[in-house]
Amino acid sequence: MELFTTNNVWMMICTALVFFMHLGFAFLEIGLTRQKNTINILFKNIFIITVGLLLYYLIGFNLMYPGEFNGYLGSIVPGIAPPENGMTPAYADGGYTWWTDFLFQGMFAATAATIVSGAVAERIKIGPFMLFTVIYVGIIYPIAGSWKWGGGFLDQLGFYDFAGSTLVHSVGGWAALVAVWLLGSRIGKIKNGKIQAIPGHNIPLATAGVLILWLGWFGFNGGSVLSADPELTSLTLVTTCLAAAAGGVVAAITSFIRFKNLDLTMFLNGILGGLVGITAGADVMTPESAIIIGAVAGALIVFAVSTIDRIKLDDPVGAIAVHLICGIWGTLAVGIFSTNPDHSFLVQLLGVASYAAICLVSSFIIFYLMKVTVGIRVSEKEEKEGLDLHEHGMEAYADFRKNEQ
Numbered sequence: 553m554e555l556f557t558t559n560n561v562w563m564m565i566c567t568a569l570v571f572f573m574h575l576g577f578a579f580l581e582i583g584l585t586r587q588k589n590t591i592n593i594l595f596k597n598i599f600i601i602t603v604g605l606l607l608y609y610l611i612g613f614n615l616m617y618p619g620e621f622n623g624y625l626g627s628i629v630p631g632i633a634p635p636e637n638g639m640t641p642a643y644a645d646g647g648y649t650w651w652t653d654f655l656f657q658g659m660f661a662a663t664a665a666t667i668v669s670g671a672v673a674e675r676i677k678i679g680p681f682m683l684f685t686v687i688y689v690g691i692i693y694p695i696a697g698s699w700k701w702g703g704g705f706l707d708q709l710g711f712y713d714f715a716g717s718t719l720v721h722s723v724g725g726w727a728a729l730v731a732v733w734l735l736g737s738r739i740g741k742i743k744n745g746k747i748q749a750i751p752g753h754n755i756p757l758a759t760a761g762v763l764i765l766w767l768g769w770f771g772f773n774g775g776s777v778l779s780a781d782p783e784l785t786s787l788t789l790v791t792t793c794l795a796a797a798a799g800g801v802v803a804a805i806t807s808f809i810r811f812k813n814l815d816l817t818m819f820l821n822g823i824l825g826g827l828v829g830i831t832a833g834a835d836v837m838t839p840e841s842a843i844i845i846g847a848v849a850g851a852l853i854v855f856a857v858s859t860i861d862r863i864k865l866d867d868p869v870g871a872i873a874v875h876l877i878c879g880i881w882g883t884l885a886v887g888i889f890s891t892n893p894d895h896s897f898l899v900q901l902l903g904v905a906s907y908a909a910i911c912l913v914s915s916f917i918i919f920y921l922m923k924v925t926v927g928i929r930v931s932e933k934e935e936k937e938g939l940d941l942h943e944h945g946m947e948a949y950a951d952f953r954k955n956e957q
Contacts, residue, residue, distance in 0.1 A: 556641040562780035563648040563656055569771025570659035574601050574666065576764030581670040582948075583758025584817065584869045586750070588938025589674045590948035596669045596678070600685055604662030607690035612661055613654050616694035616702050623705035626698050647779035656775055660720055661697075665689050667724025670869035672731045675738050675935050678943045680922040684915075688727060692914045696723055696907060711903035712895050715776035717832030717882035718907050725876025726911030728867070734919050735928060737866035739935055747861045750868070755816060762820040766796055769827050773834045788834045792827065795834075795846030799826020799878075802850030810854060821857070821870045822850035828875055829882035833890055841889035848885075849878040880904050 578597040582590045611628050618626025637643050638650030648656070665685045672681065697719055699706045713719050741748055752758060773792045777784045803822020807815045826846030830837065837845065856873035865872070883904050887897030922928050929935075934942040941947070 553641070556646045559646060559779040560648045560652055562785075563652045563775055563778070566771035566775025567652065567656045567659055569768050570656070570663075570775065571601075573659075573663065573765055573768030573772065576761045576768055577663075577666045577670070579757050579761030579764060580820075581673060581761075581869055583754045583756070583761055584670075584752035585673045586938070587753040587949060588940055590753075590940060591944045591946055592678065592939035593669065593673055594948070595944060596681060596685075597666060599682055600665045600669065600689070601662045603682075603685060604665065604689045605658050607686065608658040608661045608694075609654070610690070612690055612694040613657060615691070616657065616661075616697040618698060618702055621698070621702070621704070623703075623708060624699070625695060626702065644778065660716060660772075661689055661693055663720050664693050664724040664727070667721065667871050667875045668728045668731055671728035671867045671871040672735055673868045674939065675735060675929055676731070677926075677928055677930055678939070680919075680926060680928045683922065684727075684731075684918050687918055688915065692910065693723055696910050699906065700903070706903050706906060709902065710894060710896060710899050712836075712886050712890070712892075712900065713832045713883060713903065714835050714886075715773045715831045717828055717830075717879045718904060721828045721831065721875040722879035722883070722904070722907055723911050725872055725874075725879055726908055727915035728871050729865070729876060730912060730915040731919050731928075732865050732867055732872065734916075734923055735866075737864060738868070739932060741866045742864060747864070752817075752868075759816070759820060762823055766793075766823060766827065769796070769831075773831060777835060784835055790839055791834045791837045791842035792830055794839050794842040795826040795830035795849070796823050797826070798843045798846030799823055799829065799850035799853070802847040803853045804850075806851045806854040810858075817870075818854055818857070821853050821874055824874045825849035825853040825878040828878040829885065832879075832882040833886040833895075836886065836890040836892050836895070838889075838891065841885075845882060845885045845889065849881055852877050852881055 574597060578594055581593045609632055610630055613632050614629040615626050632654050634650040643650055665688055698704045700711055700713055700719055741750060769792055770789055773788050774785055777788055800819050800823035804819040807818035826849045829845045829849035830842055853873050856877040857870050860867055860872055884900050886895050887900040919928060
């Protein structure tokens, strides 16, 4: 019973760390975008976590973990009534209680929409984004999650994604790709056919956001062990940190070689790329493999960001490069570096393709229908003057001089 309590407390701490990641995402997004859109981004982030949890309670949890089902689509059972042994060691091999299970997984669910929030920043209408969040977090993410974590067809085939390189990060990344394509670039991003930099207004805040996200990953990956197992938990945290460090260093070096400057934002996104990359196999990697996975992710970030710019997709925070490209890489890396001989590169590739299919199709349908009906982009006037003023009627940083008599 003492071990059961220890496991459950560890899982609750990890739940709190994953929750804390939402602050990291918020800081990163507002830091890398302009001051005039800060309230808008913060509103979206708060909406995602609050509504995401309620949706996960209403239908998401049971849809994602349906028990016996056809492997593709579970049934919608409202609420989260615990099973008979849900509060005892008989549940989940003594790792945690039913309630802890729900809350830990609920924190993950909201993350997928947060990834999209950064990519579409500074020009999407708040209403359509909120509707997208409801559908994607409430229905699409749980269905996709059930294919692996709910014991669905990919799990039966041997597909492996420890903590969500694909199930969380690529699920958000694919939707971000579709949304950015349908939205178009921000005003001023492309001039005379050339890509222009639109600097973020608070890089120190973005840096704090990345460090908070790294801290949160201790819960994201550490909690995915699903117990306080000393060996597995410590290995997972070591591989997670080494991949993050390698990703940051290699991204900084690669960026310097290509662009001849020490770009802090590339350094930061390299850290995140390393974290996303190791997430699929953090518990089945040696420290050496973790460094290689992180290093490749760091290099991928630099080339992916410039390629995304070149094809005129405007992603203000680099979400597609970090969460989609590195999510795919990390998932495939399991088939290359895993210490488990049962893990297959081809099965990992099939998993990536399966998630690409459901996410591309569903997010395109959602965003395209909204685009041709209510519209998804704010007016030129609203975009130039800022979404804070027009969508929310307030400013993030009050100018006290205006109020002086």
